[in-house]
Amino acid sequence: MGKEFAKGDHVVGIDIGGTKIMATVFDHQYKPVGSCRKKAKNAKKDESAEDRIIRIVQTALEEAGGPSIRGIGVGSPGPLDPETGVIIDTPNLGWKNFPLADVLSKHFKTSVVVDNDVNVGTYGEWSFGEINSCQDVVGVFPGTGIGGGIIINGKLLHGFSGAAGEIGHMTIEVDGPYCGCGKRGCLEALASRIAIAKELAALAAREDAPFIAEKCGSDIAKIRSGVISKAIEAGEPMVEGVVRKAAFYVGIAVSNLINILSPEAVVLGGGLVEAMEKLYLEEVKRAVKEHAMPFLRKDVKIVPAKLGDDAVVLGGARMIVERLTAKG
Ligand SMILES: [Zn+2]
Structure with a gap:
């Protein structure tokens, strides 16, 4: 413990996602020297999720020339216990109380x-982005769901349960539509990619969104961020209206967080923001101007995420290095 992360040292970052698993080996300057990325679903049915992860890490290490490593930092879907690294329940991967x-x-x-994947992604964006000097940061990542991470005083906020930061399940509309969590009116039920796609599918079926209708029909699974962005570029005003409303809802959640936590920076990432960065930043800033308290919102930086698919592996690498080199 306490030994610097120096030349010749390596660490591994692992991103366990819903659709893919990625492991990257980093050198002492966080330069990637080996990486492996595969689908999360097993091609071979007899391979467990943990065996698959181990195989992906081994492949990345081989690509890096087989260095010895000082540690591994993992972002995994939760809920999980960041103290012990036990995954509490991830049906997707077949884990229940699994000591990852x-x-x-x-x-x-x-x-x-091990920490929650969105926490680790937020940590990565904070560690390697322009907001590195900020000590209080909120990350919001609208995609298929909506994840969030909160950094207070330079440390991830875990809360009493260990699972703090479920920004996607902030109640925005008390009697709103059902959410995947079983409650009504969560941010995720109003503004996730699925919520947007549901509304766009209805527009497509009514012939109010011809671009979407042509490319995806009214299949919600096919209405993804890239095609939504192209429909807006093609000049479909109702599609733009649906996305702007969703982005504004994200801004309402951000406003609530600004009022409660007074962050210095808010980082916005995820598939929807990556595909429509300008629109998202505009709507979130508009909501913040209308709904956050002037004294609290003054000087808050609202910035797009920069690391894309590498946020979690980089965040994981940084977290394990911080742990290994912590003083005292
Ligand atoms: Zn919910």
């Missing part, structure tokens, strides 16, 4: 830190 940190630590004989 211990399993990886034993296999690779190294230190492992």
Whole structure:
């Protein structure tokens, strides 16, 4: 403990996502020297999620020339316990009370830190972005769902349960539509890619969104960020209206967070923001101007995420290095 992260040292960042798993080996300057990315779903049915992750890490290490590593930082879907690295329940991967940190630590004989994937992504954007000097940061990532991460005084906020930061389940409309969590009116039920796609599918079926109708029909699964952005570029005003409303809802959630936490910076990422950055920033800033308190919103930086698909592996690498080099 306490030893600097120096020349010749390596760490691994792992991003366990809903659709893909990625592992990247980084050198002491956080330069990637080996990486492997595969679909999360097993092609071979007899391979467990943990065996698959181990194989992906091994492939990345081989690509890096087989360096010894000082540690591994993992972003995983939650809920999980960031103290122990136990995944509490992730039906997608077949894990229930699964000791992920211990399993990886034993296999690779190294230190492992595990945190929620969105927390780790927020940490990555904070560590390697222009907002690095800010000590209080909120990250919001609208995509298929809506994830969030909160950094207070330079540290991720975990709260009493360990699972703080569920920004997607902030209640925005008390009697609103049902959310995946079973409650009504969460931000995610109003502004996720699925919520947007649901509304666009109805427009397509009514012939009010011909571009969407032509490319996707009214299949919600096919109405993804890229095609939505192209429909807006093609000049479909109702599609733009639907997305602007969703982005404004995200801005309402951001306004609530500004009023409660007084962050210095808010970073916006995820598939929808990446595809329509200008529109998202405009609507979020508009909502913040209308709904956050002037003294609290003054000077808050609202910035787009920069790391894209590398946010979680970089955040994981940074987290394990911070853990290994912590003083005292
Ligand atoms: Zn919810």
